[in-house]
Amino acid sequence: MKLLNSRFLRGPNIFGMEPCFVTVVDLEGYRTVGVEALQSAADLLQMLMPGRFPPVFIDECEVPRLLARLTFAAQVWVGNPAAFCYAVAFAPSAPELYRLLCGYQHEAVAEEALRFSVGFVMAILDQQPFDVDGRLDHLKKIADASALTPATVFPLNNNGRIPVVAVTGTNGKTTTTLLISHVLRACGLRTGTTTTQGIYIDGQCVKTGDCSGYWSARRVLSNSTVQVAALETARGGILKRGLAFDYCDVGVVLNVSSDHLGLDGIETLQDLAHVKGLVARCARAAAVLNADDALCVLMRDTLAPDCKAVFFAMDPRNPVLVEHLRNGGAGAFLNDDGWLVWCHGGECSTLIRAVDLPFTMQGHARYNIANALAALAAMCCIGFEPAAIALSLTCFISNAQSNPLRGNLFEVDGVQLIVDYAHNAVAYRALCEMAQSMRQGSARLLGVVTAPGDRRSEDLYETGQVCGQSFDELVVYEHDPRGRSTGGIASEILRGARSIAPNKLMHGEPRIRHALWLGLTAAKAGDVLVFTCAGTFEDLVEGIRLKNPAEADRIAREVSA
Secondary structure, three states, rough: OOEEEEEOOOOOOOOOOEEEEEOOOOOOOOOOHHHHHHHHHHHHHHHHOOOOOOOOOOEEEHHHHHHHHHHHHHHHHHOOOOOEEEEEEOOOOOOEEEEEEEEEEOOOHHHHHHHHHHHHHHHHHOOOEEEEOOOOHHHHHHHHHHHOOOOOOOOOOOOOOEEEEEEEOOOOHHHHHHHHHHHHHOOOOOOEEEOOOOEEEEEEEEEEEEOOOOOHHHHOOOOOOEEEEEEEEOOOHHHHOOOOOEEEEEEEEOOOOOOOOOEOOOHHHHHHHHHHHHHHOOEEEEEEEEEHHHHOOOOOOOOOOOOOEEEOOOOOOOHHHHHHHOOOOOEEEEEEOOOEEEEEEOEEEEEEEEEHHHOOOOOOOOHHHHHHHHHHHHHHHHOOHHHHHHHHHHHOOOOOOOOOOOEEEEEOOOOOEEEOOOOOHHHHHHHHHHHHHHOOOOOOEEEEEEOOOOOHHHHHHHHHHHHHHHHOEEOOOOOOOOOOOOOOOOHHHHHHHHHHHOEEEEOOOOOHHHHHHHHHHOOOOOOEEEEEOOHHHHHHHHHHHHOOOOHHHHHHHHHHO
């Protein structure tokens, strides 16, 4: 079963005079649900809508109708009743395709209600477990966050301009941009977002691929329906075309570390900091800077006259942060008890525990806690209430749908499989620290890794050193040579790894899918396997298929849900 596309019809439309969302679903053979499955669904609907959905006793029920009714009921359950719902055949020539139509009050709630209903029905069809209570609780959080509005959103009537939040840094740009966009949408604003995954207008992907440069940002900023833009702003785009805006309202610089050195005339970390610092220099309301990164701290001295520096830090005793807050400045930090804290004008608000943010993997992914602090600070600079921001962040899950191939967690034959796109030594170090903290008892940590070929040999060597130190067994593959000869990437990474751990098992396997198969074959139940996927979800699924076709089918359904 696949959802082919979804769209919101925000005004009178060919299906009715009230707003609704339309989803085309491809049933792929799952057209009917048997009696037992129907009874389970009917029982759930009675729970969601007590007294309004009586039991149904028939032999079969069409899946599309069941999906529509579940989506409708889920919205009712969280206090967002829809005006109608139904399912209709798409066309006689396409018997497997159906249109699901459902009214809505809030788009984010409607989207999650649809994901809930699809996940529930597929679990019934495949006789798989489904966390009904957990998913409904998540839906309720989204509904609660949707009811919150910003206290003083920075001027949406910005002399006809679209307010812009620009995010840059060496690592974490995509996730932080998506977090910011998620909060903006949860509070009812129509967003335009660019990332290395694509362009999104109000959550709907309008273009896929690396869209972190000039032309993608211009496409968002020229869209008359966009109320606020969250733009991932990468080094390459800055160097090739410059910024797509003359200034941004809030600029975020996450970190500066060794990556892309030796390219486009950028030879040192100071050169790289100057490039990324352009986002801070072009900020007008606030620049959100990492107090734990010395190069980011120096950017404070380059800001425009009326631009305020706002710091975030993982260390609550960071001297830069402490002095800044003592002088009445604003900042966000993680306190010793694991809570995210926002301070402004001498007043501090303790907001939410890091372990309660799903994308931190119960607090193990500390780099995502830092990303959350940056997003929190940026949204506070805009004028949102800190409590509303924190509540919205609890609804963001880093999975195949919301943040593909970045901090995604799967289980294959009892092995915890972490899929991420680390691509430099600093990112690998953070990823390995997270994976190490997830191990239990005598479980091993294995890695299936790579890096882009246009990195300097010393950078690949350093990546190998990090991997050699961290992983009990290592597989290195090649996927993106970028001009480097065949075998050159793997040889440099393995050379660095063997310099640290000459006695560990290490393999070179050039093919991405076979490399994953090799890692899964070496892993045993309870182990943790890190797969830095430089390819696609298809590579992930097909690599798993080489080891276990049934698990591959299950994860393919999970990815497409």
